[in-house]
Amino acid sequence: MAKKKIIVVGGGLSGLMATMKICEAGGEVDLFSYCPVKRSHSLCAQGGINACMNTKGENDSIWEHFDDTVYGGDFLADQGAVKGMVEAAPKLIKMFDRMGVPFTRTAEGVLDLRNFGGQKNKRTCFAGSTTGQQLLYALDEQVRKWEVNGAVKKYEFWEFIKVIKNKEGVCRGIVAQNMNSMEIKAFRADTTILATGGPGMVFGRCTASTICNGSAVSAVYQQGAYLGNIEFIQIHPTAIPGTDKNRLMSEACRGEGGRVWTYKDGQPWYFLEEMYPAYGNLVPRDVASRAIYDVCVNQGLGVNGENRVYLDLSHIDGHYLERKLGGILEMYSEFVGDDPRKVPMQIYPSVHYSMGGIWVDAKHNTNIPGLMASGECDYQYHGANRLGANSLLSAAYSGTVSGPEAMRWAKEGDRGSELTDEDLAKAQQACVDEFEAILKMDGEENAHELHHELGDVMNKYVTIVRVNKELDYCYDEVKKILKRWDNIGVSDKGHWANQEAMFVRQLRNMIVYAMAVTKAARMRDESRGAHYKPEFPERDDERFLKTTIVEFDAATSDAKISYIDFDHSQIKPRPRNYAVAKKEDK
Amino acid sequence: MADQNKKTVTFIIERQDSPTSAPYTEEFEVAYRPALNVVAALMEIQKNPVTKSGKKTTPVVWECNCLEKVCGACMMVINGKARQACAALIDQLQQPIRLAPARTFPVIRDLLIDRAVMFESLKRIQGWVNVDGTWEVKDAPIQNPYTAQTAYEISHCMTCGCCMEACPNVGPQSDFIGPAPTVQAHLFNLHPLGKFDKETRLNALMEKGGITSCGNSQNCVEACPKSIKLTTYLAQLNRDVNKQAIKNIFNN
Numbered sequence: 001m002a003k004k005k006i007i008v009v010g011g012g013l014s015g016l017m018a019t020m021k022i023c024e025a026g027g028e029v030d031l032f033s034y035c036p037v038k039r040s041h042s043l044c045a046q047g048g049i050n051a052c053m054n055t056k057g058e059n060d061s062i063w064e065h066f067d068d069t070v071y072g073g074d075f076l077a078d079q080g081a082v083k084g085m086v087e088a089a090p091k092l093i094k095m096f097d098r099m100g101v102p103f104t105r106t107a108e109g110v111l112d113l114r115n116f117g118g119q120k121n122k123r124t125c126f127a128g129s130t131t132g133q134q135l136l137y138a139l140d141e142q143v144r145k146w147e148v149n150g151a152v153k154k155y156e157f158w159e160f161i162k163v164i165k166n167k168e169g170v171c172r173g174i175v176a177q178n179m180n181s182m183e184i185k186a187f188r189a190d191t192t193i194l195a196t197g198g199p200g201m202v203f204g205r206c207t208a209s210t211i212c213n214g215s216a217v218s219a220v221y222q223q224g225a226y227l228g229n230i231e232f233i234q235i236h237p238t239a240i241p242g243t244d245k246n247r248l249m250s251e252a253c254r255g256e257g258g259r260v261w262t263y264k265d266g267q268p269w270y271f272l273e274e275m276y277p278a279y280g281n282l283v284p285r286d287v288a289s290r291a292i293y294d295v296c297v298n299q300g301l302g303v304n305g306e307n308r309v310y311l312d313l314s315h316i317d318g319h320y321l322e323r324k325l326g327g328i329l330e331m332y333s334e335f336v337g338d339d340p341r342k343v344p345m346q347i348y349p350s351v352h353y354s355m356g357g358i359w360v361d362a363k364h365n366t367n368i369p370g371l372m373a374s375g376e377c378d379y380q381y382h383g384a385n386r387l388g389a390n391s392l393l394s395a396a397y398s399g400t401v402s403g404p405e406a407m408r409w410a411k412e413g414d415r416g417s418e419l420t421d422e423d424l425a426k427a428q429q430a431c432v433d434e435f436e437a438i439l440k441m442d443g444e445e446n447a448h449e450l451h452h453e454l455g456d457v458m459n460k461y462v463t464i465v466r467v468n469k470e471l472d473y474c475y476d477e478v479k480k481i482l483k484r485w486d487n488i489g490v491s492d493k494g495h496w497a498n499q500e501a502m503f504v505r506q507l508r509n510m511i512v513y514a515m516a517v518t519k520a521a522r523m524r525d526e527s528r529g530a531h532y533k534p535e536f537p538e539r540d541d542e543r544f545l546k547t548t549i550v551e552f553d554a555a556t557s558d559a560k561i562s563y564i565d566f567d568h569s570q571i572k573p574r575p576r577n578y579a580v581a582k583k584e585d586k
Numbered sequence: 587m588a589d590q591n592k593k594t595v596t597f598i599i600e601r602q603d604s605p606t607s608a609p610y611t612e613e614f615e616v617a618y619r620p621a622l623n624v625v626a627a628l629m630e631i632q633k634n635p636v637t638k639s640g641k642k643t644t645p646v647v648w649e650c651n652c653l654e655k656v657c658g659a660c661m662m663v664i665n666g667k668a669r670q671a672c673a674a675l676i677d678q679l680q681q682p683i684r685l686a687p688a689r690t691f692p693v694i695r696d697l698l699i700d701r702a703v704m705f706e707s708l709k710r711i712q713g714w715v716n717v718d719g720t721w722e723v724k725d726a727p728i729q730n731p732y733t734a735q736t737a738y739e740i741s742h743c744m745t746c747g748c749c750m751e752a753c754p755n756v757g758p759q760s761d762f763i764g765p766a767p768t769v770q771a772h773l774f775n776l777h778p779l780g781k782f783d784k785e786t787r788l789n790a791l792m793e794k795g796g797i798t799s800c801g802n803s804q805n806c807v808e809a810c811p812k813s814i815k816l817t818t819y820l821a822q823l824n825r826d827v828n829k830q831a832i833k834n835i836f837n838n
Contacts (some may be wrong), residue, residue: 020720035649036705038745039657097726100715100777102738109728127738133656134741141714148709180694209651243619244626245653323735327742331654334673335621400720448633448645491635492644496604497695500632500645 003028004410007174007189009160009216011037013132013392014375015195016139017399018406023151025407030187031143032155032176034211038140041197041209042395045132046328047252048114048124049096049392051089056113060121062086067571069390071582072118072284073355073383074529074539075573076229076547078566080362081380085397092396093125099138103127104324114324115255116388118284120582124389129250129328132392139396159502160216163192163223163371164427168416171370173424175431179502182495184431186424190410191370193402194220198354198376202510202517203463204455206351207239207248217358217377218509221516225366227550228359228379231520232530234386235464236352237288238311240336246350247335249311249328251388253345254281256324257316260288261344262301262309271295279578286385286530287578289349293464296348303346310344351463353391355382355530356520359549364402370415372406374398379547384529438501443487447504450488454481454507454514462518466533471522478518482511482557512557516550519559524548541573593618595627595676596638599646600686601696609693613638613682614646624671624685625650625660648697655811658744661751662697663688668751670811671697688751704745707767712787715780727778740773740819742812749816752809755801762799765806769819775826788823788830797827 004027008015011033019029033040054060065086070077097103097111104112104126113122127134146152157179164173164186173188196216200208221227238253238260239246254260260281261270272291273280283291292309296302303309313321313329318341321329332340358366358373360380365372374395381394409415461467461474485508492500526540527533546563553560594615602609615638616627625648632645650660653672660671663686665679676683691699717723749765750756756764771787774780791797797820806816 017720024719024721035651035657035659036701036745038705039651039659041651041657043656043744044652044654091722094722094726095717095720098715098717098723098779100737100774100780102734102741104738105729105731105734107731109731109734127741130656130742133744134738137741141708142717144705144709145714145716209657210653211651242621242626244623244629247654327656334655335623335675446633448629452633491642494603494644497647497698499647 004190004407005030005188006406006410007032007187007192008195009174009193010040010195010197010375010377012040012042012195012197012375013136013139013395014399014402015193016136016143017396018193018195018374018403019143019152020139020146021400021403022407023146025404027407027410029152030155030189031152032158032160032174034157034159034179036156037143037154038137040136041212042136042392043133044207044209044248045392046129046248046250047116047255048126048131048389049093049135050116050119050123050387050389051093051125051393052086052123053090053093053111053113053125055110056122058121060123064121065089065123067582068119069387070383070571071576072387073385074576075383075545075568076232076528077383078380079570080567083570084401085381085394088397088400089393092393092400096135096138099142101127101134101138114252115282117251117254117282117288118279118387124255126252128323129252129325135392135396160196160219161431162219163368164419164423165223165368166417166419166423169369170416171368172415172419175427177431177435177502180497182498184428184435186428188419188424190415191372191406191413193372193374193406194358194377195373195375195399196377199510199513200351202454202514203351203458204452205242205244205246205459207236207246213506213510214513215506215509218513220358220366220368220371221550222512222552222554223368224552225368225371226359227356227516229356229548230379230516230550231524231548232355232384233351233463233517234285234353234355234530235289235349237285237292237349238347239350239352240332240345241308241348241350242335247331248352249332249345249347250325251285252325253311253313256321257313259312260292260309261312262295262303264301269301276578278581283578284385284387286532289464290532292349307348308346309348311347312344313340314342314344349464351459353386355379355384355386356548359547363405364398365405365409370409370413372402374402384531435501435505438504439490439493441488441490441504443489445484445488447488447500447507450481450484451507451510454478454511458514458517462521464532466521466531468522468533468535471518475515475518475522478511478514482508482515485511512552515557516559520548520550520561523561545573595622596682597627598682598684599696601646602687602693603695605692605694612643618676622676624664624674624676624683625653627676628671646697647695656744658746661688661746661748662686663751668748668809670746673811688747690751690756691747701745701747704747704750704764704767707763708770710763711767711771711790712783713767713770713774715774715777716783717779729778733776737773737776739814740769743770743814744812746811748809748811749806752805754803754805755799760799761795763795765800765816765820768797768800768823769814769816772819772823785830788827791823791827792831797823800824
């Protein structure tokens with residue numbers, strides 16, 4: 001029997017984990033990525049990966065990790081999925097350890113653990129302050145071994161364009177484009193997994209890599225895939241504001257004792273410690289970001305009148321900082337010019353992560369049969385707010401679910417008819433026509449300027465504070481930008497490494513993605529996790545303890561919103577308040 | 587006159603339309619702003635691809651991802667030195683700023699280069715720990731924290747290629763696989779499970795283009811943006827390879 005062929009799009013932590021699982025199950029993988037997989041955005045994760053190792057004498061438990069995650073996510077995460085993830089976490093850490101991830105160790109040589117936001121126990125394994133880089137490299141190495149064994153064929157510098165469905169509506173392949181030769185080609189697959197990461201670039205400046213544009217997610221959304229909880233965008237409280245990007249300053253800074261403050265009446269005001277005595281500087285990200293916003297924007301107490309507050313490590317021993325946080329302190333010195341060991345850093349919240357994404361079932365199948373999603377591009381594990389150091393965990397864990405399920409589907413799934421050569425040629429030609437049309441675009445708008453405007457409007461209206469009237473305005477503005485996309489002029493008309501034309505195609509997908517986020521935010525009239533509406537300051541479980549589903553309306557490009565139930569059977573929803581110690585209703 | 591005081595930054599960029607076409611230069615002017623870096627300046631050129639003399643042109647092509655000096659993508663030659671463009675701050679560069687592709691590697695277009703050879707070399711040195719699988723086996727072995735810290739340092743290598751560009755022995759005149767992939771062998775030799783395959787890796791480094799092709803010019807350690815002590819580990823590997831060679835003689 002021929003080997004099962006799985007296409008994995010995206011070579012970050014989730015895509016590589018899925019790839020390994022598929023290889024181990026005897027499948028073959030065509031691995032598509034914009035970039036050499038070793039340069040995927042997973043490597044930007046800094047602070048660590050959560051797992052209940054319980055090696056610090058704190059009686060940590062998997063249940064506590066479960067409860068922290070669900071509580072941190074304001075009860076919107078699928079509890080069955082979260083349970084599976086936290087149970088697998090310690091095993092995943094041991095696997096990474098065997099693979100050679102250079103985790104930071106204690107004097108006796110076992111993995112060290114640090115504190116992180118929204119968790120009282122030390123539960124975060126880390127490799128200095130470059131944990132994502134180290135985890136990604138380990139899987140990159142393992143997948144290279146499978147490549148040598150012949151089970152993996154890498155298509156690096158290939159961009160995913162769309163999926164191909166057969167006449168029964170089952171995904172049976174993809175169309176992709178070589179980013180150098182501009183060749184557009186259709187590929188067959190028994191199952192396709194998207195592991196394409198987050199949509200940061202939809203917001204312009206953010207902490208994400210330039211490759212995190214949500215374009216692939218938007219493409220399959222426009223082909224009928226549902227999006228889930230797409231309005232939940234994490235704003236990380238501590239980033240270095242920049243004009244090209246906001247550079248992340250890890251939550252590990254606070255985990256290792258960093259304090260957030262600003263001047264009030266001439267005195268340092270440690271406002272997080274004052275507002276949230278139980279958790280202090282280690283409140284979850286949505287809470288910290290709102291507090292910093294309030295202090296700067298509403299109270300006008302930002303440093304030097306600007307939207308900045310201090311993140312202070314200068315009271316901590318320099319050698320300790322070097323060992324635990326070396327990489328990012330060097331980054332701050334390099335990009336800002338100040339030494340954080342000596343002076344407090346200046347930071348402000350920034351768009352960072354998407355809790356929402358493509359809707360998937362418990363096994364990571366989308367509503368399009370044969371198409372799966374895992375990693376940040378899925379919606380599954382974080383509810384309304386993700387806890388720090390749970391993203392590397394969900395990325396790796398989701399790959400351990402999607403990989404084997406992709407093989408199961410390839411063997412037993414109801415896949416319908418094979419794609420004929422004619423089907424492939426047709427799908428390919430449609431993408432070629434679309435690309436040639438982009439090359440001919442001769443309007444007045446510059447795609448990069450238009451992208452800048454999109455980012456500005458999304459940052460202004462769909463981040464920390466959301467107001468219905470403004471969301472309506474924003475939706476109209478984004479729709480106008482979509483219209484203006486038609487009037488783009490392309491200066492590069494060539495068929496060799498034409499980054500401009502590819503960006504134009506991505507931009508359209510980003511605009512459509514932005515509309516989905518904005519509409520979903522508009523419709524959810526409550527405050528929950530990262531989604532905060534002053535008009536509706538309370539969580540409304542009666543109406544909104546539900547997963548948002550967004551469907552694409554092909555006729556108008558509008559986003560259609562509905563809500564479905566999800567699994568919240570194990571931990572009963574209770575009020576979320578980080579001013580006091582967390583207590584579970586039993 | 588505010589306009590006259592408006593500071594600008596001048597770039598002279600070496601461009602090339604395809605792998606086989608001749609290079610040429612174009613000059614660009616970008617508005618200055620504090621903390622501007624080379625990638626951010628290239629992004630400004632994308633928004634308005636017009637040369638200093640007012641000629642409309644195509645946007646400059648280059649590779650970048652993270653802009654935090656951790657992905658390794660945006661390596662190029664800036665004022666004669668191979669480095670990451672995202673961390674090259676305009677304030678610290680002499681103007682006009684000259685950008686060129688790292689020609690140790692084949693040029694694809696403009697500043698975009700093909701570094702596939704580095705990833706291929708990682709296959710040759712067997713740059714991985716031979717785990718049985720992703721499944722649960724048992725607890726991973728305890729590790730000496732000092733050794734682990736050395737491993738952590740080497741594991742920062744982002745395959746950017748600065749050391750390859752700086753090394754006089756990497757290029758068409760030599761078959762040397764270069765400092766970065768060579769030193770990665772040491773990383774896996776340090777790991778308690780990875781060291782089971784140490785002999786295989788050392789034997790691979792004895793072959794053509796391996797460590798004997800290192801001319802000890804010590805340029806690599808200066809060029810490494812991650813401050814990896816490349817020459818120290820090359821020396822260590824050299825000793826290990828020599829010991830292995832003697833062992834091989836006695837075993838044959």
